[in-house]
Amino acid sequence: MFAVYAAEANPEQPLEALRVGERPDPELPRGWVAVSVRAASLNMHDLWTLRGVGIKADQFPMVLGCDGAGELADGTPVVVHGVVGDASVYGDETLDPRRTLLTEKYQGTFADTVVVPERNVLPKPEELSFSEAACMGTAWLTAYRMLFTKSGLRPGQTMLVQGASGGVSTALVALGRAAGMRVWVTGRSEEKRALAARLGAHETFESGERLPERVDAVFETVGKATWGHSMRSVRPGGTIVVSGSTSGPDPSADLQRLFFTQIRVVGSMMGTRDELADLLDFCRLSGIRPQIGTELPMTDAPSGFAQMLAGETAGKIVFTR
Incomplete structure (x- = not known):
């Protein structure tokens, strides 16, 4: 074959x-x-x-x-x-x-x-x-699990997606917007940020740019290149959901900030068959693609x-x- x-x-x-x-x-x-x-x-x-x-x-x-x-x-x-x-x-x-x-x-x-x-x-x-x-089975399932199983976000809260154009990132933007979140995205280029905006992001920012306010959850797939910004961007008691480190792992976890502001760091990997079934239904019912x-x-x-x-x-x- x-x-x-x-x-x-x-x-x-x-x-x-x-x-x-x-x-x-x-x-x-x-x-x-x-x-x-x-x-x-x-x-x-x-x-x-x-x-x-x-x-x-x-x-x-x-x-x-x-x-x-x-x-x-x-x-x-x-x-x-x-x-x-x-x-x-x-x-x-x-x-x-x-x-x-x-x-x-x-x-x-x-x-x-x-x-x-x-x-x-x-x-x-x-x-x-x-x-x-x-x-659906990898990038979108990964995003679905990060958002709906791991983050604890509720409609109306603010989420930050690090990286604007990858498969998981674009899925997070579409799913978050459809679920009623306020979606912010960072991107390295104007073209990538424009793509995120077309997909439904409410605001886009340059990579590493200081945000107007801290967010309820950050979705992290980049790793070393964005980790410091993720730690500075999440509110006290907020959550960082991690499913990848495409730029490499970060040897500095900034533990002092982590425990002092009680940030919750959650690992996430792919998803289950049941979550994939729910994701397919969500796309069918919401019309997102x-x-x-x-x-x-x-x-x-x-x-x-x-x-x-x-x-x-x-x-x-x-x-x-």
């Missing part, structure tokens, strides 16, 4: 490990289903896989792609949930110490076919296209990877079959 895959790990030059070509057809274990992929979206996790982060050397070659949408053998349209874990024991599969994501242990969605456990497919709402549905900045045929996947590596994103990058 056709696939986009990592041939090996290359920490310094990740795109040199990227391959586009033929891979063996997947086997179908008992209790698993095969999904004919119609669309799949690119995530930062795919670049980390190319660098060798979160994957063992003997797992290569590895088909990339954490999420996607397609059809079962009988033609049923479905959305793929990329977290493979035991929800029956832990309730929340993201807390299963043996849980994994597609592309870490199991082959991913950038292929003609992906196989996943039966519980890892959900019905695709008719209102969402395959490309829109393909954005993911911002797709680039849509390419899967054969042109290297162009999409190059855009993400250069930080030239304006929403989600989607590959179609």
Whole structure:
């Protein structure tokens, strides 16, 4: 079958490990289903896989792609949930110490076919296209969990999203606006800030700019480059929700400010199957849709990877079959 895959790990030059070509057809274990992929979206996790982060050397070659949408053998349209874990024991599969994501242990969605456990497919709402549905399982699910499960925000409160144009950030803007939050966003360029405004941000600011007032919660996916600003921008007793550190971890946590102002720092990772089902319903009922900045045929996947590596994103990058 056709696939986009990592041939090996290359920490310094990740795109040199990227391959586009033929891979063996997947086997179908008992209790698993095969999904004919119609669309799949690119995530930062795919670049980390190319660098060798979160994957063992003997797992290569590895088909990339954490999420996607397609059809079962009988033609049923479905959305793929990329977290493979035991929800029956832990309730929340993201807390299963043996849980994994597609592309870490199991082959991913950038292929003609992906196989996943039966519980890892959900019905695709008719209102969402395959490309829109393909954005839900990683970036949008991560944003949904950060906002609705982890932050404790209520409608009318103010949230700050660090970084204006990535998949999680654009999802947070759309979800926060639809949920009745006052949404503020930082961005490195006027173009990125304008994108956030078009998606519903009430105010946009330059990266590191002092805000008019402190916010109730900050949503942090950038890490070292924005952490100090996040700590200064949240109100006493407020919350910082962290789901990534694309600019690297910050060795200085500013613990004195943390305990003196009683800031709550909350980690968040992906989301559960039930949260994905709720997210799909929320999008269907509210009418919000993911911002797709680039849509390419899967054969042109290297162009999409190059855009993400250069930080030239304006929403989600989607590959179609």
